Amino acid sequence: MDIGLLKDLLHKVKDGTIEVDEAITRLKSLPFEDIGFASIDHHRSLRRGFPEVIYGQGKRAEQIIKIIEKMVEKGENVLVTRLTDNKAKIIKKHFPSSEYYPDSRILTIAVREIEKRGKGTILVVSAGTADIPIAEEAAITAKFMGNEVETLFDVGVAGLHRLLQNKDTIMGACVIVVVAGMEGALPSIVGGLVDKPVIAVPTSAGYGASFRGLSALLGMLNSCATGVTVVNIDNGFGAGYAASLINRL
Secondary structure, X not given: OOHHHHHHHHHHHHOOOOOHHHHHHHHOOOOOEEOOOOEEOOOHHHHHOOOOOEEOOOOOHHHHHHHXXXXXXXXXXXXXXXXXXXXXXXXXXXXXXXXXXXXOOEEEEOOOOOOOOOOOEEEEEEOOHHHHHHHHHHHXXXXXXXXXEEEEOOOOHHHOHHHHOOHHHHHHOOEXXXXXXXXXXXXXXXXXXXXXXXXXXXOOOOOHHHHHHHHHHHHHHOOOOOOEEEOOOOOHHHHXXXXXXXXXX
């Protein structure tokens, strides 16, 4: 339940549209609802401005469906990350209106219209084509959280002219998410060009000595460009969420 739904409920009690006992019944599961294998944080949207996000990896499809059912009952929009194609097919049978994005492994259900809360544009940049799934995870997350999102893919340092050709787009963004594997140099380049927050996302794309993203992570943490912050390896969701919070300020 978010602030809008809570206000609507209280107004209905005030004007007599619903009885106090009914309102109490609706509020009983706040702040969380224990369904045995999960405790669903229905209070999160009130505290943080966005409902609890379901991490799909490690959960059975049936468990995810049960969590979604409880969230939908409360009028909450649903975002599921790290969801396999097979699980997504099962879930879509129960929720035909859901949208699944196979590359980023995200599933969304818009129970209510998504309110535009971002003040400006979030730009998501990927160094290479192999980084696009993580970049799309960030972009879809930020968009579902109510932001205007643009993407710029395959503009890594191996061909820096591709990035500089899009300088106007880069300069026009309010927050920039830069996704890169290999040596992870691109966030430093972007960070040196702009006066906006840059969120760097290391990916596990790369050959042996990249150590599944560790090399890119360390490179980004040691960036000489100021204003660059770093999330965990392959954590496009975390970057998109952080970018959304910044873009609301």
